[in-house]
């Protein structure tokens with residue numbers, strides 16, 4: 595196991611009717627800006643519930659954060675917060691709203707320069723406006739981590755940043771608020787969480803048994819419960835298991851002391867910023883082909899995964915075990931309804947060089963756990979995904 599430090603300060607408040615805890619976790623007297631997306635929380639009634647629960651606070655609202663939140667939109671909130679002096683933010687929505695809120699929180703006190711430099715020049719964020727979240731879409735893990743992915747539309751750039759200053763103070767996870775998710779978003783969430791686990795697990799062994807078995811538990815849960823959520827969207831236990839799995843998939847625990855990959859994510863971000871596909875759709879396209887191309891570097895973990903997750907017979911030839919493990923993975927995404935080829939999204943081979951150019955322009959040329967996923971490898975991966 596590699597050396598590591600681990601800290602996660604996010605208070606998780608999980609379960610039915612947990613929204614009522616809000617006043618106990620937002621300091622009394624705060625001026626709170628509720629931040630949300632395109633309106634799902636209005637339609638579901640969540641926005642009204644939040645306002646009722648916080649009736650003793652000074653409240654404002656900022657809606658309209660897009661999926662794949664944009665710098666352009668987020669900066670509007672930054673101006674409002676600076677001028678109206680909000681001192682607590684409450685993000686209510688999915689990963690986009692939470693990521694957007696993280697950027698807003700970091701940008702508000704970042705007065706000296708353009709806050710985009712937090713992302714483009716990796717300027718460390720020293721302070722941020724405190725915020726909490728009410729999660730409505732289990733997928734990204736953003737509710738319990740310190741990362742965010744922001745799009746600058748004018749530059750066609752979708753890039754991540756991380757800072758200890760943007761851990762949420764708390765996150766409320768009530769699985770009931772996920773009942774209103776469209777099928778596509780249920781599926782996206784399960785596939786995203788699955789691939790988060792894989793980006794931290796499917797590398798090379800370092801004899802990290804707990805991290806491996808924890809990851810395998812999360813994968814098995816997502817495989818078992820994902821299809822059930824599509825068939826039976828109001829099954830509380832199914833939703834609860836998926837929600838907690840997605841949070842644990844990317845809260846820093848399973849990545850502690852192990853190598854990490856993230857190449858599929860970095861390629862996926864380019865695809866979203868160029869062609870607008872949902873985050874999970876891009877991952878479902880890239881990941882199976884990434885495994886195929888990188889199967890030698892990942893051989894030992896692929897064999898372990900095949901046997902422990904898909905019950906593949908270890909007496910079969912190694913090549914056959916690996917091929918089967920990859921094929922099972924791809925079939926799972928398809929079973930969830932997330933298509934795995936560019937052609938399924940009406941994209942053809944003309945995308946390949948554009949994606950590669952974009953990766954190069956963002957310095958994403960040495961990806962993967964060994965830094966070996968270079969533009970030539972990505973070209974092979976993308977061509978296999980047509």
Ligand code: NZQ
Pocket residue numbers: 630631632633634635638659660661662663687688689690691693730731732733734735736739741742743771772773774775776779782783786844859873
């Ligand atoms: O905007 P509203 O109206 O709320 O609708 C959203 C949106 O259209 C809808 N939705 C959310 N909860 C709902 C609901 N509709 C009905 N009922 C509900 N309960 O779902 C749509 C998608 O929402 P979005 O927040 O975009 O999805 P997701 O949670 O998958 O977040 C994706 C974003 O997170 C980033 C992705 O790159 C992408 O920008 N990621 C963030 C990570 C992180 N911070 O650690 C890691 C991930 O790998 C990922 O990159």
Ligand code: ZN
Pocket residue numbers: 734786787790859873
């Ligand atoms: Zn993701």
